[in-house]
Amino acid sequence: xxxxxxxxxxxxxxxxxxxxxxxxxxxxxxxPNLCYDGRGELYGACGLCTVEVEGIPKLLRACxxxxxxxxxxxxxxxxxxxxxxxxxxxxxxxHTGDCVxxxxxxxxxxxDCQGYVGLIANGEYKEAVKLIKEKLPLPASIGRxxxxxxxxxxxxxYVDEPISIAFLKSFVADMDLLGDTYTxxxxxxxxxxxxxxxxxxxxxxxxxxxxxxxxxxxxxxxxPQMGGMLRYGIPEYRLPKAVLDKEVKLIxxxxxELKNNVxxxxxxxxxxxxxxxxxxLVAIGAWNSSKMRVQGEDLQGVxxxxxxxxxxxxxxxxxxGKNVAVCGGGNLILDWILYFIVYxxxxxxxxxxxxxxxxxxxxxxxxLSFLIVFPIxxxxxxxxxxxxxFTQSSLQGYKQLYRYxxxxxxxxxxxxxxxxLCVDIFGLYPTPSKMIITIITVVISFFC
Numbered sequence: 001x002x003x004x005x006x007x008x009x010x011x012x013x014x015x016x017x018x019x020x021x022x023x024x025x026x027x028x029x030x031x032p033n034l035c036y037d038g039r040g041e042l043y044g045a046c047g048l049c050t051v052e053v054e055g056i057p058k059l060l061r062a063c064x065x066x067x068x069x070x071x072x073x074x075x076x077x078x079x080x081x082x083x084x085x086x087x088x089x090x091x092x093x094x095h096t097g098d099c100v101x102x103x104x105x106x107x108x109x110x111x112d113c114q115g116y117v118g119l120i121a122n123g124e125y126k127e128a129v130k131l132i133k134e135k136l137p138l139p140a141s142i143g144r145x146x147x148x149x150x151x152x153x154x155x156x157x158y159v160d161e162p163i164s165i166a167f168l169k170s171f172v173a174d175m176d177l178l179g180d181t182y183t184x185x186x187x188x189x190x191x192x193x194x195x196x197x198x199x200x201x202x203x204x205x206x207x208x209x210x211x212x213x214x215x216x217x218x219x220x221x222x223x224p225q226m227g228g229m230l231r232y233g234i235p236e237y238r239l240p241k242a243v244l245d246k247e248v249k250l251i252x253x254x255x256x257e258l259k260n261n262v263x264x265x266x267x268x269x270x271x272x273x274x275x276x277x278x279x280x281l282v283a284i285g286a287w288n289s290s291k292m293r294v295q296g297e298d299l300q301g302v303x304x305x306x307x308x309x310x311x312x313x314x315x316x317x318x319x320x321g322k323n324v325a326v327c328g329g330g331n332l333i334l335d336w337i338l339y340f341i342v343y344x345x346x347x348x349x350x351x352x353x354x355x356x357x358x359x360x361x362x363x364x365x366x367x368l369s370f371l372i373v374f375p376i377x378x379x380x381x382x383x384x385x386x387x388x389x390f391t392q393s394s395l396q397g398y399k400q401l402y403r404y405x406x407x408x409x410x411x412x413x414x415x416x417x418x419x420x421l422c423v424d425i426f427g428l429y430p431t432p433s434k435m436i437i438t439i440i441t442v443v444i445s446f447f448c
Contacts, residue, residue, distance in 0.1 A: 001016045003015075003070075005067050005068070005073065007023065007029055007074075007075065008029060008075055014026075016066075016067070016069075019063055019064060019065060021049055029075060031049050031051065031062050033046060033048050034046035036063045046091065047083070047084075053074075059079065059083055101113060101114040102153035103151070103165060105153070106150045107149070111134075111169075112131055116168075126176070129172055129182045130184075133182065137251065138230070138247045140170055140246070141230055141239055142169070142170075142201070144170050144243070146166045146169075150166070151163065151165050173247075186211060187212065189216070190214040191216075192215045193216045193277040194217050194281065195218050196220070196280075197220050197264055197282045198221065199226035200285045201227075201230055202283035202285065203221070203281070204227075206281055208251050211256050212254075216255075216257075217256045219257070219259065220264060220268070222264070223260065224260055224314075226260065228285050229286075229306075230244055233313070234309075235313075287306065287310075288304070289303075289304020291304075303320070
């Protein structure tokens with residue numbers, strides 16, 4: 001039996017027994033819903049399909065309300081919209097599903113970790129790099145130094161261990177640099193000029209995306225080379241500068257003009273830069289070392305971590321004397337220790353005194369590094385114990401720090417001799433070797 005009703009001012013002929021949602025859908029009127037399936041009786045559980053019907057004081061759920069002859073319904077009144085908004089907020093307040101992968105949500109750059117890991121597993125390296133560079137134009141460099149919060153959220157850890165996401169990022173970026181390098185499509189010229197002050201990761205990233213949009217970009221950098229903290233705050237063993245140079249060159253090849261050794265205010269005024277360009281971005285970074293706020297830290301001979309490493313990166317030899325005390329407990333302390341170990345052969349330190357405060361170290365090397373550590377443990381063990389004295393004001397013993405020093409040495413070998421290619425031997429996910437490596441680590445601790 002046919003009946004006549006009106007929805008949003010439109011007269012409609014429908015069959016008796018149909019719901020408002022069915023009739024609306026058949027006549028091109030969209031009513032939002034989440035729980036409608038059509039294969040069973042519905043009760044409007046989601047609450048998003050509410051409509052207002054003349055003569056009825058309360059709102060009705062379109063998916064479960066049957067039409068009647070002469071019914072007049074409205075789907076877009078202010079009252080209906082407010083009701084749907086509240087229903088959606090209630091649904092989201094207790095939502096536990098992963099609309100976005102936890103690893104991607106944890107990534108500071110917002111990269112699609114799940115996506116590019118899957119592409120790498122399928123051997124689609126070019127597509128993986130393309131996906132990464134939608135958010136991150138320096139993957140080979142960043143992949144080596146990233147603290148990878150994504151791996152702490154990786155769901156694979158509930159099965160065996162997290163995926164080595166950061167390592168995979170640098171791996172596929174290295175593969176790209178070795179072959180037919182991916183070059184993004186550049187939009188037509190906009191005739192707009194942008195100046196970027198600072199050639200560090202922020203400045204280079206901005207230049208990459210601005211150039212992709214078709215703008216003319218010039219980067220002004222005070223230091224002799226581009227890279228900022230990637231070059232002057234991170235040692236060679238952690239980030240080979242040849243890798244950084246290649247990634248900077250890719251940005252330059254896109255048409256970005258790079259100007260080094262430019263001191264703003266001396267070589268060119270800030271006003272002149274603003275006058276010559278349509279927009280100016282200041283990305284000068286954070287070049288000052290963190291202060292301990294203790295008496296005497298401004299005395300001669302006291303170095304901040306960043307200041308010290310910058311001098312080393314510039315090829316200078318900071319005056320540090322023969323007795324050295326290092327205060328800290330993060331990644332930076334490992335960079336300092338490595339420098340002192342190597343520098344010892346030149347000036348002959350009598351004592352390296354290390355005082356660390358944290359409960360745990362931030363440095364987390366790739367699991368394959370331990371395969372290199374074990375053979376060199378006995379060789380380096382006696383020398384390290386002889387020249388380094390440890391104290392602690394936390395629960396951690398010196399053995400942990402000692403092991404990490406060995407891992408630092410192992411990473412030098414990995415970076416300089418390409419031992420990262422071991423991944424081709426052990427596979428991208430070296431889970432089967434986990435037990436063996438754990439045993440090796442325990443053995444190392446006994447030798448420390």
